[in-house]
Amino acid sequence: MPKKLLITFMAFAFVGILVFLVGWAGATQEVALPQRITPEVLCPVAGCAQREECHAAAKPPFPDGTFEMICPRVRSCSDTDCHAWDRIEATRSKPSDASMNLWILAPVILVVTLVVIVRKL
């Protein structure tokens, strides 16, 4: 069993490395390995230079009126205030109805229908 686990782990790791390499080769923006957090590093999400605390760890990055942040939806907009933050917070981490229909309902209905058809045949 340990040998099987090791071989399986190596297969997972190999595929993972391939995924990173494909992403690195295909991405149009900067993609690189994780870097150590230093005083010079900006927040990768909002480009915020706040050093004392991160106001994006648990919730969407909220504008604090002091540090300039890049809008995650309109990357060309950067401000200390945000006029769309309520909407961004409301839709964050929540799949849209269309997304739920496409990716959950549709495959379930399709597969169940196929199973029923195959059994009837």
Add this chain to the structure above:
Amino acid sequence: MKASRKLIIDIVAAVVYLITANPGVTGLLIHEWLSLGLVFIFLVHCAVNYDWIANTIKRHGDTVSIANLVFDAVILITFMVVTVSGIFVSRHILPLAGYVAPGYFFWNPVHSISAKVLLALLVVHVVIHLRWFSSLRGRGKASRTKRDGAD
């Protein structure tokens, strides 16, 4: 490995996956830590089925087995896309380790889309193996009937 133990691993994997796949309910912190556990559980799930995988490849199994294996390989690739992209958009575990990853706006949509593809693939994977689950139930009933008859 006994079929009943494999079933337990499969049920645990399914339950943990269903909880992990809902970060809107659990929050990001639980989502990230559970995801790490899920990688290990999926690893074990693949390892316990290693013999079937090896036999299908070595003996050039029948068409259905090979098709099944190819489908499982697609699931593996999708799962690793979800995992790798998840690591790169991590907001708790990676910063806890003292790291931050660039390319958030590339990996975030990749993570989101691949997670949905993985859900669809896993639904099909479970349906494909429904007969195995039913046969386990049948075996369980038969052995209980035999035990009751012997009494």
